[in-house]
Amino acid sequence: MSMGSSAQLRRLKPLYQLVVNNILAIVAVPLAAAVLLRAASLGPEEILARALALRPAHMFLCAFLPAAATVLYLMLRPRAVYLVDYACFRTNPNCRVPFATFLEHSRVWPGFDERSVRFMTRLLERSGLGEETCLPYAQHYIPPSRDLESSRAEAELVIFSAIDDLLAKTGVSPQDIDILVVNCSLFAPTPSFTDMIMHRYGLRKDVRNVHLAGMGCSAGLISVELARNLLQVAPRGARALVVSTETITPNYYMGKERAMLLPNCLFRMGGAAALLSTDGAGARFRLAHVVRTLRGASDSAYHCVYQEEDDRGNVGINLSKDLMNIAGDALKANITAMGPLVLPASEQLLFALSFIARKVLNNRIKPYIPDFRTAFEHFCIHAGGRAVIDELQRSLTLSDEQVEASRMTLHRFGNTSSSSLWYELAYIEAKGRMRRGDRVWMIGFGSGFKCNSAAWECIRPAANADGPWANCIHRYPVHIPDVLKH
Amino acid sequence: MVFEQEQEEVTPGAVHGYRLSTVVPSSVTGEVDYALADADLAFKLHYLRGVYYYPPGDVARGLATKVLKDPMFPWLDDYFPVAGRVRRAEKDAEAAADGAPRRPYIKCNDCGVRIVEAKCDRDMDEWLRDDAPDRLRQLCYDKVLGPELFFSPLLYVQITNFKCGGLALGFSWAHLIGDVPSAVTCFNKWAQILSGKKPEATVLTPLNKPLQGQSPAAAPRSVKQVGPIEDHWLVPAGRDMACYSFHVSETVLKKLQQQQGRHAAAAGTFELVSALVWQTVAKIRGGDVDTVTVVRTGAAARSGKSLANEMTVGYVASAGSSPAKTDVAELAALLTKNVVDETAAVAAFQGDVLVYGGANLTLVDMEQVDVYALEIKGLRPVHVEYGMDGVGEEGAVLVQPDADGRGRLVTAVLPRDEIDSLRAALGSALQVA
Numbered sequence: 001m002s003m004g005s006s007a008q009l010r011r012l013k014p015l016y017q018l019v020v021n022n023i024l025a026i027v028a029v030p031l032a033a034a035v036l037l038r039a040a041s042l043g044p045e046e047i048l049a050r051a052l053a054l055r056p057a058h059m060f061l062c063a064f065l066p067a068a069a070t071v072l073y074l075m076l077r078p079r080a081v082y083l084v085d086y087a088c089f090r091t092n093p094n095c096r097v098p099f100a101t102f103l104e105h106s107r108v109w110p111g112f113d114e115r116s117v118r119f120m121t122r123l124l125e126r127s128g129l130g131e132e133t134c135l136p137y138a139q140h141y142i143p144p145s146r147d148l149e150s151s152r153a154e155a156e157l158v159i160f161s162a163i164d165d166l167l168a169k170t171g172v173s174p175q176d177i178d179i180l181v182v183n184c185s186l187f188a189p190t191p192s193f194t195d196m197i198m199h200r201y202g203l204r205k206d207v208r209n210v211h212l213a214g215m216g217c218s219a220g221l222i223s224v225e226l227a228r229n230l231l232q233v234a235p236r237g238a239r240a241l242v243v244s245t246e247t248i249t250p251n252y253y254m255g256k257e258r259a260m261l262l263p264n265c266l267f268r269m270g271g272a273a274a275l276l277s278t279d280g281a282g283a284r285f286r287l288a289h290v291v292r293t294l295r296g297a298s299d300s301a302y303h304c305v306y307q308e309e310d311d312r313g314n315v316g317i318n319l320s321k322d323l324m325n326i327a328g329d330a331l332k333a334n335i336t337a338m339g340p341l342v343l344p345a346s347e348q349l350l351f352a353l354s355f356i357a358r359k360v361l362n363n364r365i366k367p368y369i370p371d372f373r374t375a376f377e378h379f380c381i382h383a384g385g386r387a388v389i390d391e392l393q394r395s396l397t398l399s400d401e402q403v404e405a406s407r408m409t410l411h412r413f414g415n416t417s418s419s420s421l422w423y424e425l426a427y428i429e430a431k432g433r434m435r436r437g438d439r440v441w442m443i444g445f446g447s448g449f450k451c452n453s454a455a456w457e458c459i460r461p462a463a464n465a466d467g468p469w470a471n472c473i474h475r476y477p478v479h480i481p482d483v484l485k486h
Numbered sequence: 487m488v489f490e491q492e493q494e495e496v497t498p499g500a501v502h503g504y505r506l507s508t509v510v511p512s513s514v515t516g517e518v519d520y521a522l523a524d525a526d527l528a529f530k531l532h533y534l535r536g537v538y539y540y541p542p543g544d545v546a547r548g549l550a551t552k553v554l555k556d557p558m559f560p561w562l563d564d565y566f567p568v569a570g571r572v573r574r575a576e577k578d579a580e581a582a583a584d585g586a587p588r589r590p591y592i593k594c595n596d597c598g599v600r601i602v603e604a605k606c607d608r609d610m611d612e613w614l615r616d617d618a619p620d621r622l623r624q625l626c627y628d629k630v631l632g633p634e635l636f637f638s639p640l641l642y643v644q645i646t647n648f649k650c651g652g653l654a655l656g657f658s659w660a661h662l663i664g665d666v667p668s669a670v671t672c673f674n675k676w677a678q679i680l681s682g683k684k685p686e687a688t689v690l691t692p693l694n695k696p697l698q699g700q701s702p703a704a705a706p707r708s709v710k711q712v713g714p715i716e717d718h719w720l721v722p723a724g725r726d727m728a729c730y731s732f733h734v735s736e737t738v739l740k741k742l743q744q745q746q747g748r749h750a751a752a753a754g755t756f757e758l759v760s761a762l763v764w765q766t767v768a769k770i771r772g773g774d775v776d777t778v779t780v781v782r783t784g785a786a787a788r789s790g791k792s793l794a795n796e797m798t799v800g801y802v803a804s805a806g807s808s809p810a811k812t813d814v815a816e817l818a819a820l821l822t823k824n825v826v827d828e829t830a831a832v833a834a835f836q837g838d839v840l841v842y843g844g845a846n847l848t849l850v851d852m853e854q855v856d857v858y859a860l861e862i863k864g865l866r867p868v869h870v871e872y873g874m875d876g877v878g879e880e881g882a883v884l885v886q887p888d889a890d891g892r893g894r895l896v897t898a899v900l901p902r903d904e905i906d907s908l909r910a911a912l913g914s915a916l917q918v919a
Contacts, residue, residue: 093512093513093559094512094555094556094559096510096512096559097510098510098514098595098596098597098598099595100571100595100596100597100598101508101510101596101597101598104508104571104597104598104636104637105508107634107637108506108637130514131514131596132514137552140507140508140509141505141506141507142506142507142508
């Protein structure tokens with residue numbers, strides 16, 4: 001195709017989008033005009049005569065059927081679920097771990113050999129993490145403690161401060177909470193975290209509480225979906241508290257397998273609490289869609305992120321080498337499911353046409369990649385690692401500004417697992433980029449292999465930059481070099 | 487399950503149960519470089535070891551490790567060079583020519599200060615009464631810089647809990663980063679933050695620059711040239727060195743002052759006490775202690791920088807007669823008037839030197855250092871002793887104020903086999919007449 005014609009096509013695209021996205025209006029207006037003209041031409045007496053000539057049965061059906069259909073639709077459609085507010089755990093400078101300290105600890109403790117330390121150094125340099133990420137108190141020891149008491153202490157610190165923050169923001173009392181969903185993948189003591197929260201805050205006796213363990217880094221959105229489903233059958237106006245966190249203390253890998261050292265370098269302390277409700281009063285976001293894609297049926301996807309023991313009996317999480325490919329496939333499957341729900345008609349039509357063209361005409365025609373920027377203003381991509389964000393930026397053709405929230409969250413907080421999406425949302429709001437009506441796409445990846453995404457629509461942006469980014473947002477965005485030499 | 491390094495064989499009464507952790511500055515320092523002055527590099531082979539003893543009681547009971555650690559984060563924001571690590575300058579054309587090791591500097595990478603937690607199954611009173619030589623070493627983590635400079639902390643803080651509830655804080659400070667007054671002020675500031683007070687601002691400017699002058703051809707008489715030192719900054723003395731502390735009471739001081747007689751040039755307490763020790767050591771060694779190196783605080787000469795090596799270094803030669811046979815009063819007079827100042831020469835000298843115990847017995851004046859000001863939540867230490875590591879065979883003597891300020895506490899760093907002789911020889915001298 002010549003340059004001239006593709007430039008012309010680009011200029012025509014907005015017009016095309018306008019037409020196709022508003023096709024109903026474009027068709028309805030002339031139709032209504034035609035009907036009115038016809039009615040006008042017939043005259044009022046003629047219309048009245050025709051109306052009276054109708055049989056009562058037909059009149060009844062004419063009135064009743066649409067009304068019944070409307071009522072049934074209104075009653076049976078799912079209740080809208082709103083995000084009243086959310087709060088992230090604010091990290092404490094007392095838990096800060098600079099690169100130099102992390103590497104020195106690995107070096108000083110004899111359990112890591114020279115090769116492992118060199119590997120971790122190279123990893124950290126290219127990881128995209130900054131110097132302010134935090135590890136729990138127990139991991140500042142050489143060697144780190146992994147005992148149960150320290151793990152509980154970390155979980156309590158993170159979860160309780162996030163919930164305290166959230167309750168203060170929303171003004172909701174613990175007694176008003178009807179549903180409690182907590183997800184923490186790698187640490188699930190008895191009694192569960194939900195019971196721990198009940199104990200601390202004195203929740204009601206009839207709270208529906210569920211703890212999701214082992215669901216990986218994408219569990220944040222799984223909890224949201226579970227809360228949404230429970231809200232459909234709870235009384236109207238019920239409130240659901242969703243807490244996402246990951247406890248790092250018990251999971252420090254103390255062996256020599258390189259594939260299992262990666263989580264040590266990337267995972268950091270973090271957590272978030274969100275309040276969902278079917279009552280939209282005072283809510284800040286509306287949950288539009290949640291799409292979950294599971295690839296566990298395939299062998300390679302299942303073993304992609306696998307917790308196991310190494311030769312010496314050290315437990316760690318083994319990340320396979322084709323993690324990126326599997327993530328890419330899972331993402332494609334997820335977008336394919338999400339696309340029809342969120343894309344405007346113009347994009348869907350183009351995609352359908354290109355699909356048909358590929359099938360019918362010629363398989364070598366490039367598939368049309370829908371432009372998701374027409375569906376969303378903001379993107380929150382799980383800050384799993386630099387490679388994950390790079391890969392998604394490439395496949396979704398996103399600009400640097402659109403992945404900025406993910407990159408900066410990775411820099412400031414590290415990989416906080418399931419709560420990273422909430423830190424990214426907090427970044428966008430702290431930067432003042434959120435407007436009423438903006439749509440947000442949260443994409444989470446995790447073991448399984450699972451790719452989960454959620455679409456939100458903003459009703460009311462945050463009033464100020466208060467939150468985990470409060471004292472550092474003015475320093476962001478920062479430029480993150482490819483290799484951080486130090 | 488807590489991972490113990492290995493099952494330790496615990497000698498009854500010994501300090502055991504070491505747990506290491508790290509404290510870093512609370513904000514990002516930004517990878518700046520802290521240049522070391524020539525004076526700093528002159529002292530790089532020495533390590534200050536100071537122990538503060540706090541009595542048992544309610545206050546000490548409330549001092550959990552976390553309570554002690556929390557104020558260290560903002561403290562290190564002010565003293566960020568202390569949290570850095572030693573690096574050597576990048577190779578450049580001039581340095582490569584003479585093949586000398588490249589100039590060290592501190593990379594302020596926020597690596598942090600090492601905290602050591604330990605336990606002792608004895609009561610603190612008993613421990614102090616025992617007067618064991620080298621008890622300092624058990625309460626201060628005795629590491630030095632190197633063999634891996636990249637990963638060697640400049641400061642270790644050991645928190646030892648005694649069975650009775652008493653607490654000992656042991657500081658291991660690399661002399662490189664600052665002299666005794668700098669170190670003590672630094673620790674005092676931490677205690678001020680802990681008690682909720684706002685300490686004075688830390689002054690780290692003007693930046694250190696290498697001296698431009700000519701290096702003396704030979705090492706100054708006060709110090710001994712060693713090395714060249716590669717990356718392990720410790721010159722082991724040929725003999726096993728130990729620190730031994732003893733108290734010089736006010737009465738003994740008065741007696742010494744009265745004995746000055748015709749030398750009533752009013753020698754200060756430092757001169758009197760160190761003269762006494764000089765004479766005693768000379769007697770033990772049977773001569774050969776004709777010259778001593780004197781290191782003094784010299785408050786007037788200080789620039790006001792919070793981290794600096796600004797102590798004056800000089801030597802005194804006993805004219806003619808052996809110090810063993812000379813009066814304490816005469817030696818004290820020598821120490822007052824005949825000190826040959828070599829501070830500038832020591833700093834300018836380019837080789838690696840041992841200042842303390844290198845060339846001669848070294849007398850260190852710590853009189854003007856307020857060691858008892860390290861009050862933790864209003865709790866004053868009952869006893870403080872400062873020793874030194876990396877001291878040469880000739881030995882060192884540190885004179886500091888005691889708990890009520892009227893007597894003196896002396897720590898002698900000498901070869902282990904001289905300690906008993908010293909104890910015996912001093913025994914009579916320290917008795918009140």
